[in-house]
Amino acid sequence: MPEYLPTAPYRGTRDFLPPEMSVRTQVFGKLYEVIERYGFQRYDGPILESAEIYEAKSGEEIANQQLYTLTDRGGRRLALRPEMTPSVARMIAGHAGALQFPVRWYSHPNCHRYERPQRGRVREHWQINVDIFGSTSANCEIEIFELIHDMLVSLGASEDMFVIRANDRNLLSSALTDVVGVPSEQLTEVFGLVDRWEKVERDKLAAAATEIGLTDKQFEKLSDVLGSGTDLLAELPSEVTENSNLVKVLRSGSADLVRFDPMIVRGLAYYTSTVFEVFDTSPENRRALFGGGSYSDLASLFTPQQIPGLGFGMGDVTLMDFLKTHDLLPQPRNEVDVVVIPVAEDLEDAARSVATKLRREGLRTSVPLEPRKLGKELTRADKAGARAVVIVGQEDWDAGNVTIRSLTTREQRQVALEATPAAIAELLDE
Amino acid sequence: MPEYLPTAPYRGTRDFLPPEMSVRTQVFGKLYEVIERYGFQRYDGPILESAEIYEAKSGEEIANQQLYTLTDRGGRRLALRPEMTPSVARMIAGHAGALQFPVRWYSHPNCHRYERPQRGRVREHWQINVDIFGSTSANCEIEIFELIHDMLVSLGASEDMFVIRANDRNLLSSALTDVVGVPSEQLTEVFGLVDRWEKVERDKLAAAATEIGLTDKQFEKLSDVLGSGTDLLAELPSEVTENSNLVKVLRSGSADLVRFDPMIVRGLAYYTSTVFEVFDTSPENRRALFGGGSYSDLASLFTPQQIPGLGFGMGDVTLMDFLKTHDLLPQPRNEVDVVVIPVAEDLEDAARSVATKLRREGLRTSVPLEPRKLGKELTRADKAGARAVVIVGQEDWDAGNVTIRSLTTREQRQVALEATPAAIAELLDE
Structure with a gap:
């Protein structure tokens, strides 16, 4: 049995x-x-x-x-x-x-x-x-x-x-x-x-x-x-x-x-x-x-x-x-377009607020549920098919900024919080 | 029983x-x-x-x-x-x-x-x-x-x-x-x-x-x-x-x-x-x-x-x-955007070819299945929620034209066959 x-x-x-x-x-x-x-x-x-x-x-x-x-x-x-x-x-x-x-x-x-x-x-x-x-x-x-x-x-x-x-x-x-x-x-x-x-x-x-x-x-x-x-x-x-x-x-x-x-x-x-x-x-x-x-x-x-x-x-x-x-089956869709990663637990609320802005623009966006090292999180985002990440760090955040990173080219740059949705949309269009 | x-x-x-x-x-x-x-x-x-x-x-x-x-x-x-x-x-x-x-x-x-x-x-x-x-x-x-x-x-x-x-x-x-x-x-x-x-x-x-x-x-x-x-x-x-x-x-x-x-x-x-x-x-x-x-x-x-x-x-x-x-239920969607009406049975193939062009532009388009008078067909198109019709008449067709009509304003005009999808799209945007 x-x-x-x-x-x-x-x-x-x-x-x-x-x-x-x-x-x-x-x-x-x-x-x-x-x-x-x-x-x-x-x-x-x-x-x-x-x-x-x-x-x-x-x-x-x-x-x-x-x-x-x-x-x-x-x-x-x-x-x-x-x-x-x-x-x-x-x-x-x-x-x-x-x-x-x-x-x-x-x-x-x-x-x-x-x-x-x-x-x-x-x-x-x-x-x-x-x-x-x-x-x-x-x-x-x-x-x-x-x-x-x-x-x-x-x-x-x-x-x-x-x-x-x-x-x-x-x-x-x-x-x-x-x-x-x-x-x-x-x-x-x-x-x-x-x-x-x-x-x-x-x-x-x-x-x-x-x-x-x-x-x-x-x-x-x-x-x-x-x-x-x-x-x-x-x-x-x-x-x-x-x-x-x-x-x-x-x-x-x-x-x-x-x-x-x-x-x-x-x-x-x-x-x-x-x-x-x-x-x-x-x-x-x-x-x-x-x-x-x-x-x-x-x-x-x-x-x-x-x-x-x-x-x-x-x-x-x-x-x-x-x-x-006839080799006509479509590929499964990627899980998300963007992952917003807070570098510390007390930035989780901040990361969620960024994700909310991105979702309002129609971007499929997730925020990690459990704290992990940035490197591991980047690997997971890549596996999930995300093409961009937003990294929310304390100093950036205090200055009203975040860092956006392309998972295709691996280039990253700082952008102002309010410019994030547009910057990400542009990056995904490339 | x-x-x-x-x-x-x-x-x-x-x-x-x-x-x-x-x-x-x-x-x-x-x-x-x-x-x-x-x-x-x-x-x-x-x-x-x-x-x-x-x-x-x-x-x-x-x-x-x-x-x-x-x-x-x-x-x-x-x-x-x-x-x-x-x-x-x-x-x-x-x-x-x-x-x-x-x-x-x-x-x-x-x-x-x-x-x-x-x-x-x-x-x-x-x-x-x-x-x-x-x-x-x-x-x-x-x-x-x-x-x-x-x-x-x-x-x-x-x-x-x-x-x-x-x-x-x-x-x-x-x-x-x-x-x-x-x-x-x-x-x-x-x-x-x-x-x-x-x-x-x-x-x-x-x-x-x-x-x-x-x-x-x-x-x-x-x-x-x-x-x-x-x-x-x-x-x-x-x-x-x-x-x-x-x-x-x-x-x-x-x-x-x-x-x-x-x-x-x-x-x-x-x-x-x-x-x-x-x-x-x-x-x-x-x-x-x-x-x-x-x-x-x-x-x-x-x-x-x-x-x-x-x-x-x-x-x-x-x-x-x-x-x-809370009065938040959406309205049922209209059946079609456009109806293409042939004025005689031997124009049915012509009407279908117009419908094909409109569908390729993403317009939901039907062609009547049974022959009926134009007036009746216009009433049906209106009931189906169509906002435009294309009328395919013999003289127009021979000259490479069709007539398009707005079911909102009831205005109609002749357009060249190849300009029909753009003219209809414009009419639906009004």
């Missing part, structure tokens, strides 16, 4: 110590800024939701195996949200009368899934959710693809590092029915097969196709269709292509944002037409980074009002992997 | 729609900035923790009644964190070897307690946690009191709106033992009585005192002591006052930050000397807003290393009540 409790976090969850937290804050701070430049408004909701909102709607896998559930002391069955969509559907339904649709909303919740931890999969992850609710215009698709592009570029990615692969489930249905000749009762199973296309070996796919009831010829045709790109569109009935938002995107001035790919399906049940996934183009990291799609009726659990939506969820784990692969 | 699921959030939790979220983001964004100006580093940790870290250490009330617990599919007993201190103790213990103490850390977690919802109490709240670990210097107290002062002032509070009432449990123990004559075996019970002093009527306190075994005279003396302020310090043995960080604060240049109040105890078990609570001075809202204290041995569950700490937790509900009472 161990005497002390373990210090590791619960399996599949993560501690963010200050250096990791600084990286996370910088990355997501940039993303918030880009998202808000498009006019999206941030919202948030509780982590605990009534369990039934997941059990009624989500994919089987989540409801049965991956949901963290509990019962409160009042007997209410609750779940830790595994994703944000049911929560936001609940909110949108509850406030639909007061909202001016279409609305652009985003959030940054943590979500929980009981998974076996492995690369890219954790039990608690932080996911940016971006959605447009209340419009079925192809302008939604264009805006979402533009936004994704700008988000990744804002983090330093170049356009050759990622690709948005998009499909329309209605186009795929038509291709399967009209080109491959799949009977409509087999469509769902073939969708499942397509979803596994890139993850499973060819002979296993063929065996699965046979099991579903596809002929060898149909399997070959399916393979052609999935590899065909935009050429496929010419083979589909025009009433199908004319009604596809994705086809409109491909015909607009924004066509180069996205690559049509009939292989993209996405497992989750609620997408109804457009589906897309963003891929890292690096051979080291060939997986979907994140994805999304459109739903014709978001909030049917909560309201008879039909509210369409289009959006995506971007998890922090795969995003950070992407940034790491 | 209802046809649709309810849209209200789980009882005691809150949805933050964009207007409320904007207020929350603005308020806490300011607080992050002030905290970081003191050199505090942000961290974060998982919501799920092993249940035993609360059951072993927290107050009885939390462990038995208020903790949300669950068991994962691996049989591991978990809890939703009710507070951040055990999590941060775990992290500090796990990384103590790599940290350069003292460290200044802060976080902004959501915490869950199963409580009956009422004014100021919810089941999920967001709490700023600020701590210094690894120092027992009175400079920690001074810095924490200064920081609290600056945090509230940064939100618009004036110094007469709040007061920090502080005590040292060792001073109170000494006062109870040496002045009131309480036997040491009754100290814990009398602490409990002091903790209820302002919440319970006088005759009930007297009855409780009698039950504990205090004489009427002792009860009167106790009452005098609790109302006495700094005069009490002269009555205490000097070895007690000389060792008190709070007494050092009261003798420093920062004495006016805090009011000595022997009545402050704070229920939670782990505080060992300094304890404090911040009160709203408004008669409408006479409750502790938040509080904190010092602990001599933070991480004893996790490590034999003795790590002292001092800190506080500031919950969002009481803070927002304070700001509301």
Whole structure:
């Protein structure tokens, strides 16, 4: 029996110590800024939701195996949200009368899934959710693809590092029915097969196709269709292509944002037409980074009002992997800009008053908490990433002065107390 | 049986729609900035923790009644964190070897307690946690009191709106033992009585005192002591006052930050000397807003290393009540700065290209998703809080121009496409 409790976090969850937290804050701070430049408004909701909102709607896998559930002391069955969509559907339904649709909303919740931890999969992850609710215009698709592009570029990615692969489930249905000749009762199973296309070996796919009831010829045709790109569109009935938002995107001035790919399906049940996934183009990291799609009726659990939506969820784990692969992770921020060091204990009040002046000018400034020799304190200030120190000595102080020192050039000079903030700001600008 | 699921959030939790979220983001964004100006580093940790870290250490009330617990599919007993201190103790213990103490850390977690919802109490709240670990210097107290002062002032509070009432449990123990004559075996019970002093009527306190075994005279003396302020310090043995960080604060240049109040105890078990609570001075809202204290041995569950700490937790509900009472809540931010309106559908690509240019200059800019008449679009832009619109018409566009219009003055004029960002920026500056 161990005497002390373990210090590791619960399996599949993560501690963010200050250096990791600084990286996370910088990355997501940039993303918030880009998202808000498009006019999206941030919202948030509780982590605990009534369990039934997941059990009624989500994919089987989540409801049965991956949901963290509990019962409160009042007997209410609750779940830790595994994703944000049911929560936001609940909110949108509850406030639909007061909202001016279409609305652009985003959030940054943590979500929980009981998974076996492995690369890219954790039990608690932080996911940016971006959605447009209340419009079925192809302008939604264009805006979402533009936004994704700008988000990744804002983090330093170049356009050759990622690709948005998009499909329309209605186009795929038509291709399967009209080109491959799949009977409509087999469509769902073939969708499942397509979803596994890139993850499973060819002979296993063929065996699965046979099991579903596809002929060898149909399997070959399916393979052609999935590899065909935009050429496929010419083979589909025009009433199908004319009604596809994705086809409109491909015909607009924004066509180069996205690559049509009939292989993209996405497992989750609620997408109804457009589906897309963003891929890292690096051979080291060939997986979907994140994805999304459109739903014709978001909030049917909560309201008879039909509210369409289009959006995506971007998890922090795969995003950070992407940034790491491409050497785009920012450095953790330094702890402070300036340290104000009193050379004796009875100068601590004086040092604090100098620090107050510097903070008022927006400088991140600390004062040592424990008395130490000046040399040691300079070393600590350097380790904390400070680029300047203010040394408060008795004689200087009595004459209304302090000494400022650059930790970059190691030059130091005396300045008048009231000139300190300006002198430090200048020194930090060098 | 209802046809649709309810849209209200789980009882005691809150949805933050964009207007409320904007207020929350603005308020806490300011607080992050002030905290970081003191050199505090942000961290974060998982919501799920092993249940035993609360059951072993927290107050009885939390462990038995208020903790949300669950068991994962691996049989591991978990809890939703009710507070951040055990999590941060775990992290500090796990990384103590790599940290350069003292460290200044802060976080902004959501915490869950199963409580009956009422004014100021919810089941999920967001709490700023600020701590210094690894120092027992009175400079920690001074810095924490200064920081609290600056945090509230940064939100618009004036110094007469709040007061920090502080005590040292060792001073109170000494006062109870040496002045009131309480036997040491009754100290814990009398602490409990002091903790209820302002919440319970006088005759009930007297009855409780009698039950504990205090004489009427002792009860009167106790009452005098609790109302006495700094005069009490002269009555205490000097070895007690000389060792008190709070007494050092009261003798420093920062004495006016805090009011000595022997009545402050704070229920939670782990505080060992300094304890404090911040009160709203408004008669409408006479409750502790938040509080904190010092602990001599933070991480004893996790490590034999003795790590002292001092800190506080500031919950969002009481803070927002304070700001509301004093009319200090910020306005929700406008949705966008600019709307770019194409007058016909085939100008949508053109409008998007203008929006892209404006966004690159940092302007929050939207383009309508659905075609509407210009008049309607202007009304919507006004409602969204935009202060300018760009109108993209065919003739203008063909000539390389657009029309910009101020929604404040309603003046409009034609500008060259490439001059648009500068013209809009100028218009927004007016």
